[in-house]
Amino acid sequence: MSNKASDFIEMTVPAKTDYVGVVRLTISGIANRMGFAFDEIEDIKIAVSEACTNVVNHAYTELEKGQIRVGCGVYDNRLEIMVVDHGKSFDYDDVNQSLGPVEGKSVEQLNEGGLGLFLIESLMDKVEISGEAGVIVMMTKYLHRDEVEENVDRTSPAPTQ
Amino acid sequence: MNLQIRHEETNGVHYLTLAGEVDAYTAPKLKEMLVPLTEVKNTQIVIDLANIDYMDSTGLGIFVGALKSTKKNDGTLKLRGMTERVKRLFEITGLTEVMDIDNEVKGEAR
Numbered sequence: 001m002s003n004k005a006s007d008f009i010e011m012t013v014p015a016k017t018d019y020v021g022v023v024r025l026t027i028s029g030i031a032n033r034m035g036f037a038f039d040e041i042e043d044i045k046i047a048v049s050e051a052c053t054n055v056v057n058h059a060y061t062e063l064e065k066g067q068i069r070v071g072c073g074v075y076d077n078r079l080e081i082m083v084v085d086h087g088k089s090f091d092y093d094d095v096n097q098s099l100g101p102v103e104g105k106s107v108e109q110l111n112e113g114g115l116g117l118f119l120i121e122s123l124m125d126k127v128e129i130s131g132e133a134g135v136i137v138m139m140t141k142y143l144h145r146d147e148v149e150e151n152v153d154r155t156s157p158a159p160t161q
Numbered sequence: 162m163n164l165q166i167r168h169e170e171t172n173g174v175h176y177l178t179l180a181g182e183v184d185a186y187t188a189p190k191l192k193e194m195l196v197p198l199t200e201v202k203n204t205q206i207v208i209d210l211a212n213i214d215y216m217d218s219t220g221l222g223i224f225v226g227a228l229k230s231t232k233k234n235d236g237t238l239k240l241r242g243m244t245e246r247v248k249r250l251f252e253i254t255g256l257t258e259v260m261d262i263d264n265e266v267k268g269e270a271r
Contacts, residue, residue, distance in 0.1 A: 017185040024184075024215075042246055046217045053185040053219060106259075115218040115254050122253050 005073035005080070015059060015066040015085065020052045023070055030072055031079055034143060043123040044079065044141055050116040051083035051137045059087025059135065078125075078142045086134040163187060166194050174205045180212035183220035191223055199230035199238065206231060211242030221254060228260060239263055 009030060013019035027048045031041045052068050060066030066087050073080035121127050126140040164187035167178040175198050183191060198206055206227070210216075224240065231238040241263040243251070248264060251257045 017188075020185050021182065039246075042215075045215065046250070049184055049217045053217070056185060115221055119218050119250070119253065 005075055007074040009072040009074070010070065012067050012069045015056050015068050015087075017053070017056055019068070020049050020056065023052050023068070024049045027070070027072065027081060030074065031141075034074060034079060036079070036141070036143060040141060044081070047120045047123045047139055047141075048081055048083065050120050051081075051139070054116055054137075055083065055085040055087070055135070059085035076143075078140050080138065080140050083137045083139075084131075084134060164190055166191065168194065174207060176207050176209065178209040178212070182215040183213060183223070184215065184217055185219045188219045188223060191220075192226075195223065195227050196230065199227045199236065200234060201236070202234050204231065204234065204236035205239075206236065207239045207241060209242045210240060210247055211244065213244065213247055216247050216250060218250075218254075221250060221256060224260065225256070237261065241265075 009026075011023065011026065013023060024045045028041055028045050031044050036044065048070070052070070055066070055068045064087065066085060069082075069084040071082040071084070073082075117129075120137070120139060124139040125142050128136075128138040130136050130138075164179065164181040164183060167176075167180075169176045169178075177195065177198075179191070181187070195206075195208075198204055208224075213220075224238075228238050239261045243262065243264050248257075248262075251260065251262065
């Protein structure tokens with residue numbers, strides 16, 4: 001039942017900072033339509049923006065005029081978002097080691113970048129990163145709609161006008 | 162999808178009031194305003210984030226950079242008025258430990 005996306009939305013935008021907000025707003029609209037809570041939508045917005053910002057900053061050289069491809073699978077119980085580029089890939093294990101909260105670091109040791117992937121992993125329920133020609137970031141956020149509906153039923157039915 | 166920055170100086174303290182979104186697109190505008198201030202010796206900067214609707218790691222990165230730069234120049238950088246959302250970002254990343262954050266609302270005597 002939940003292994004086939006009921007809807008799939010795809011968009012391709014130029015890999016420029018100008019369009020990161022456009023992708024963010026689109027995904028926000030989809031998540032809103034699916035019934036995600038306010039805080040969850042905000043989490044999704046940040047995660048998607050981080051993935052797109054990474055593409056803008058790291059995937060392509062200045063001359064390449066690359067693209068960000070975003071795919072969105074809408075399922076009964078979850079939203080899957082894929083952010084794909086065709087730029088240079090990176091060694092995930094290498095990068096992952098330098099990620100993380102700033103625990104125990106002094107101000108001088110802090111890195112101005114590197115928080116993006118960490119935030120994606122913190123804010124989404126599942127994250128997979130792969131790719132040889134380019135990078136694919138696949139992230140999933142689960143809907144907890146069922147529990148909410150049960151609670152609603154138990155208290156009072158929605159008033160009908 | 163934009164960022165407004167108001168800059169005031171009172172008794173040598175620079176107050177930056179931000180409103181809107183801090184992301185990769187608006188970041189250069191914030192950097193352009195903030196970085197030169199942090200490079201002045203003994204400067205005091207207070208940044209108000211109460212009207213920030215959206216912020217991601219690009220914004221966090223700018224504040225980390227600004228903090229480093231002020232420290233190097235014997236200045237101070239304070240962030241205040243964060244919404245719950247923005248506060249959460251600083252908490253998740255552990256930046257609450259190193260940044261000077263004051264989220265008390267002035268005039269709210271409790």
